Amino acid sequence: MTNQMIALEKSKPETGLWRVEAPVPEIGHDDVLIRINKTGICGTDIHIWNWDEWAQRTVPVPLITGHEFAGEIVELGGDVTGLEIGQRCSGEGHLIGRQSRQSRAGRFHLDPETRGIGVNEQGAFAEYLRLPAFNVVPLPDAVDDEIGAILDPLGNAVHTALSYDLVGEDVLITGAGPIGIMAAAVARHVGARHVVITDVNPARLELAAQVTDVVPVNVAQEDLRDVAARLKMKQGFDVGLEMSGNQAALDQMVESLVMGGRIALLGIPPGKSPVDWSRIVFKAITLKGIYGREIFETWYKMIAMLENGLDVRRVITHRFAAQDFREGFEIMRSGRSGKVVLDWR
Numbered sequence: 001m002t003n004q005m006i007a008l009e010k011s012k013p014e015t016g017l018w019r020v021e022a023p024v025p026e027i028g029h030d031d032v033l034i035r036i037n038k039t040g041i042c043g044t045d046i047h048i049w050n051w052d053e054w055a056q057r058t059v060p061v062p063l064i065t066g067h068e069f070a071g072e073i074v075e076l077g078g079d080v081t082g083l084e085i086g087q088r089c090s091g092e093g094h095l096i097g098r099q100s101r102q103s104r105a106g107r108f109h110l111d112p113e114t115r116g117i118g119v120n121e122q123g124a125f126a127e128y129l130r131l132p133a134f135n136v137v138p139l140p141d142a143v144d145d146e147i148g149a150i151l152d153p154l155g156n157a158v159h160t161a162l163s164y165d166l167v168g169e170d171v172l173i174t175g176a177g178p179i180g181i182m183a184a185a186v187a188r189h190v191g192a193r194h195v196v197i198t199d200v201n202p203a204r205l206e207l208a209a210q211v212t213d214v215v216p217v218n219v220a221q222e223d224l225r226d227v228a229a230r231l232k233m234k235q236g237f238d239v240g241l242e243m244s245g246n247q248a249a250l251d252q253m254v255e256s257l258v259m260g261g262r263i264a265l266l267g268i269p270p271g272k273s274p275v276d277w278s279r280i281v282f283k284a285i286t287l288k289g290i291y292g293r294e295i296f297e298t299w300y301k302m303i304a305m306l307e308n309g310l311d312v313r314r315v316i317t318h319r320f321a322a323q324d325f326r327e328g329f330e331i332m333r334s335g336r337s338g339k340v341v342l343d344w345r
């Protein structure tokens, strides 16, 4: 093995990413070195590409970006046990501390010291990635590298969808991006009755209907009340999964929910936004914010469901060789794609 590798780096504080030669990371005694096979491009990577206000505040330069990956273990740190060279894996990209009350209670996903690969630490858009062995998630044969590369966003979808019991429930999902669409597939898989997904982008709604058995609604053209009546829902939706960060979508969700309805929020509003709290209080609605994946309960559930027939493959709409990453980012930035996967082999 040479000690140089190809990587995609935020090399300068401006729009874009650059293909660079970088040293292969050196691993510590608790780390593994992973040879990357496939990576997914995330909305987060688009923020970093665009170098928006959030990215400028958050991302150090230079930094190898990317956090959605699948690959194979090629080196083990001296203290690593239970993993093997050659093992196929993905992994949790949130690197957690061990000191906080939450971590010490085993609620790792709530650790306030969390740092993200590809955001705060060297990332996965590279031929090799260093990862703490603790974060490695081995992949069974049923999960190939392409699906392995989108387990991070699928995990967001699973974490959000499994926030509440969906068996027999009517579920409203606002925002038909890849995570919203995958959440719809999860809701179907676990036994929701009606699953309605809303957006104003016809291409995304079309993709949603291709990926799973869901009722797509373009809220620019159709009123949710008419949809509820068409589906013979008596009072409204039982559970809302907010995936858009859009103010109007949250308002529609609150209006469309039953008394005592429950909402899980994954979408991130761009800033402070007005909320009609009195509606939420008088409808006795429960709100839950979702961050990342439960470590590692979400991973366990997600892989078990993939082994048990959950199929989200069609959410991947574009595949490029890693050297053609510009095309991948372009199609992502256009909003006319589902998940875009880069191949590093």
Ligand code: ZN
Pocket (backbone or CB within 6 Å): 042, 043, 044, 067, 068, 152, 153
């Ligand atoms: Zn992501």
